[in-house]
Amino acid sequence: MGFLRNLTISQQIGLLFVVLFGLLLLVTVIAFSRTLLDRSDAEMTAHEQFKRDLRAVWIGAVLFWISWVAGGIVSTLLFGLVSFLALREFVTLTHTRRGDHRSLLLAFFIVLPLQYAIAASQRFDLFTVFIPVYVFLAIPVVSALGNDPQRFLERTAKIQWGIMVCVYGMSHAPALLLLELPDYRDRGAFLVLYLVVVVAIAQIGQEAASRRLRRRPVARAISRSFSWRAWGIGAAAGAVAGGLLYWSTPFKSPWGAVLMGLIAGGSGTLGEFVMHALKRDAGVRSWGGKASVTGAVGLLDRVAPLCFAAPVFFHSVRWYFGI
Numbered sequence: 001m002g003f004l005r006n007l008t009i010s011q012q013i014g015l016l017f018v019v020l021f022g023l024l025l026l027v028t029v030i031a032f033s034r035t036l037l038d039r040s041d042a043e044m045t046a047h048e049q050f051k052r053d054l055r056a057v058w059i060g061a062v063l064f065w066i067s068w069v070a071g072g073i074v075s076t077l078l079f080g081l082v083s084f085l086a087l088r089e090f091v092t093l094t095h096t097r098r099g100d101h102r103s104l105l106l107a108f109f110i111v112l113p114l115q116y117a118i119a120a121s122q123r124f125d126l127f128t129v130f131i132p133v134y135v136f137l138a139i140p141v142v143s144a145l146g147n148d149p150q151r152f153l154e155r156t157a158k159i160q161w162g163i164m165v166c167v168y169g170m171s172h173a174p175a176l177l178l179l180e181l182p183d184y185r186d187r188g189a190f191l192v193l194y195l196v197v198v199v200a201i202a203q204i205g206q207e208a209a210s211r212r213l214r215r216r217p218v219a220r221a222i223s224r225s226f227s228w229r230a231w232g233i234g235a236a237a238g239a240v241a242g243g244l245l246y247w248s249t250p251f252k253s254p255w256g257a258v259l260m261g262l263i264a265g266g267s268g269t270l271g272e273f274v275m276h277a278l279k280r281d282a283g284v285r286s287w288g289g290k291a292s293v294t295g296a297v298g299l300l301d302r303v304a305p306l307c308f309a310a311p312v313f314f315h316s317v318r319w320y321f322g323i
Helices: 010-033 041-070 072-092 100-121 122-142 152-178 190-212 228-244 254-282 298-319
Strands: none
Touching: 010 041, 010 190, 041 100, 041 190, 072 100, 072 152, 072 298, 100 122, 100 152, 122 152, 152 190, 152 298, 190 254, 190 298, 228 254, 254 298
C-alpha cells in the first residue's frame, strides 16, 4: 500500500488503466471461450445477461478514461447526459398527464443543467440544497399551473422523486472530481473509481449471496432475492474492496477506506432494491435485453446503485475531512 501511495500521479494513472483494461480484457476472453461450450437454456440466458453487463462495464470504463483525459468539465457533461437518459427512462415508467408537461420541461431543461453547472462551479453549499429545497417547492407550483388536480399529489411526488434519484443523486459522482481534499490534488478521478468499484463489488456480492444462501426475503412482493443477510454480505464485500483500494484514496488510514466502502456499498445495494419496487409498480419484471413496452431499456437498473451511493458517499467524505 505504501509503495502504491508513493507513486507519482502519472504512474498511478498508468497503473490504474493497465489494471482496469487488463482485467476487462481477461474477463472478456474467458466469457467468449465459455460461449464455445454446450450449455443449457438457463445457462445461456444467464450468460447473455452477463455479456450485457460486461458490455456496460466496458462502456463505463471507456467513458471513465475519456473523462479523465478531457478533464472535470467534460466528465460533468458525460454524467449529465447519463442523468438525462436515466430521468427519461424514469418518466416512461411512471404515470404522467398533460398537466405535468411544464414540470417535466422544468426538470429536463432547467433543473438538470443548473444542477450540473452548480457542481462544476464548486459551489457545494448551493449544490446540496438546490434540488431538495428550491426545486421541490417549485415543482408543485408549476404542476398546479397545469390546471389538472387529478392524482396531483401522486404525479408531483413521482416527478420530484425522479429528479432526486436521476439528477441529484447522479450529480454527486462528478462532484467528487471537484472536491479539494488535503494532499489529493488532481486525483479526484480515483475517488470516483473507488466509488464505482465498491458499489459494483457490493452489488455482485449481494447477488451471489442471495443465490447461495437460504432465501429469507424481507419484501417478497418486491424482490425474492433481497434479504438482510445478503445485504450485509454485499456491504461487507464493498468494505473489503474499499480497504484494498486504500492506496488510491485520500483517507488517512485503511480503516477509513473500509468504513467508506461499507457506507457506499450498503447504500448502493439499497438503491437496487428500490428499483425493484419501481419496476414492480410499472409492471416490468425484466428488461430481457430489449426495450419494454414503456421504452425503458434497463439503464435505471445499472445506475440506481450509484445514484443512491454517490450522495451518501460524497457527504460522508466531506464530513470525514470537515469541509
